[in-house]
Amino acid sequence: MSSSTYVQLVDLAKHFGKVRALDGLSLDIAQGELVALLGPSGCGKTTALRALAGLQELDRGQLIVDGKDVTFQNANKRGMGMVFQAYSLFPHMTARENVEYGLKLKAHKTAGDKRKARSAELLELVGLSTHANHFPHQLSGGQQQRVALARALAISPKVLLLDEPLSALDAKVRTQLREEIRRIQIELGTTTLFVTHDQEEALSIADRVGVMRNGQLEQIAAPSELYDRPKTSFVAEFVGLTNPISGKVSGGSIEILGSVVKTLPGSVTSGTGIALIRPESIDVVASKSGNAKVAAASFLGASCRLNITMNDGAKVTAQLPSSDAAGIGAGATVSVSLLDMPVFVKAAG
Amino acid sequence: MKRTWGVRIWRWSIIAVVGAYLLVPLYAMFDFSTKPFGFQDKGRTFRAWQIIPSQQDLMISIARSLITAGIVMSLILFLIVPTAIWVHLKLPLLRRPFELLCLLPLAIPAIVIVVGIAPLYRWISIHLTESPITLSGVYSMLILPYTYRSLSAALDAVDIHTLAEAARTLGANTSRVIFGIIMPTIKTGIVNGSFIAIALVMGEFTISNILNYKTFQVVIAQIGRTNGNVAVAVSLASILFVLVLLLAIPTKKRRSAVLDVDLV
Structure with missing residues (x-):
């Protein structure tokens, strides 16, 4: 006490x-x-x-x-x-x-x-x-x-x-x-x-x-x-939105969407895991040689939510300031990467 | 236009028929009570009404019945209402059995009740008192179906659990919760139940007559054997008294519109 x-x-x-x-x-x-x-x-x-x-x-x-x-x-x-x-x-x-x-x-x-x-x-x-x-x-x-x-x-x-x-x-x-x-x-x-x-x-x-x-x-x-910094997958998933994306975990990091980001304490430490990525942690830039396509875009006022389909078929939701999302609409080809923020990784399956 | 008139005529016809059904017997009673006592006399007289106050037995029986009604009302307020609240608040599993128990007097004919209860009243009249006021015990049982229904409906209409819990967290003990919070909240139900109970006590005849107690209705019946006009006058007066009582039951007033709803 x-x-x-x-x-x-x-x-x-x-x-x-x-x-x-x-x-x-x-x-x-x-x-x-x-x-x-x-x-x-x-x-x-x-x-x-x-x-x-x-x-x-x-x-x-x-x-x-x-x-x-x-x-x-x-x-x-x-x-x-x-x-x-x-x-x-x-x-x-x-x-x-x-x-x-x-x-x-x-x-x-x-x-x-x-x-x-x-x-x-x-x-x-x-x-x-x-x-x-x-x-x-x-x-x-x-x-x-x-x-x-x-x-x-x-x-x-x-x-x-x-x-x-x-x-x-x-x-x-x-x-x-x-x-x-x-x-x-x-x-x-x-x-x-x-x-x-x-x-x-x-x-x-x-x-x-x-x-x-x-x-x-x-x-x-x-x-x-x-x-x-959620400590459990339940907290990560219950509080706010997350994108479950699988990747390889090793040495306290996970490789997903072509980026390597640190994992939070309590995460899976090795093997394949599912990273729970916040929509704001995903960076989206319009690029003709990008790795994804925007399926739908929703304007929320100060921010914009994009439903994106990766080239490998995976679906992710990103949320970025409306000013950054200008010109990115449904059907646009975009380049998706992760911001350098630690993520929680739960066990696959 | 035609249709509207048709509806109106239909409505008024129904009101007229129902009104006649209720009022014609009352008028007949009034007519009879104002007829001269002798067959030879003609015209109208209020003698039957005028001699009501001089009937000592009658006045005493009215007082007794009113006292009995008062005791029954006290029993409702201090026993039945708190019990019903307690069952609703604390013993929800007992609600159905309690309701069934309260409805029993409706299912059992008064004559059966009186046969069952007669030995007890014989004992009371020998060892305690012969006062008809003791009938308030059996009357409290008879009024249960009406009072309980009225209370139960009132208790179901408000969230008494939350009100009770709010009062408890503010420092109220159980009796304050029941008498200070829940009872005023279900006031209309209590008043309705009590008025119906008074009407029932003032009008009850079978039990008091068989148990040989001189209550209001029993005395009216006795007077009726010697002087029909007076008996009918008193009956009419008692009907009007109960009618006024029932009309006094507060109907739920339309609540005023919510004010300033634009304010948070």
């Missing part, structure tokens, strides 16, 4: 019948850090979050928050603020009453004046001070989640737990709200655990992203490290 570790999940295990939702999950979170847990459905990320909230009993493991063992503490005594995937505002209370609710309870009892001031302050923080007297049914989905965030923050939680709070919202609102969550989290310095299946969401706002699979943490790292 490092000196700044604030939350510790130690060897958590939970089985639902034959399904192992958590299978020895361990995770440390530093104070004020935002950690996102990312993974496919059923990987155990929500179970881990619910266990930390006290809403899910564990078969095994220990939960430590601020140096105290909270494993067997009731949810109502843990002081965790949680925002749920489903809209969870109390329908018979206004936005202000919802925010004040936790402060009226014994666990966080606050005097009337202070309570009002706190709710006003938080509603302002989430940009809804003019909606304080609105009932949940008078608010849009995004507004409801903002109030839910204010309500969770009102009790000055030890840890803020976000269980896919943006998944019910439309794309534009989702992007806007996730940025606001990050702004507020940094402003208040609240230690936060964020569960999502949306990798863009996780990579864009988290200090560190943990990729989960079968109840275990595959890798936890800063977003850029996770993307550029």
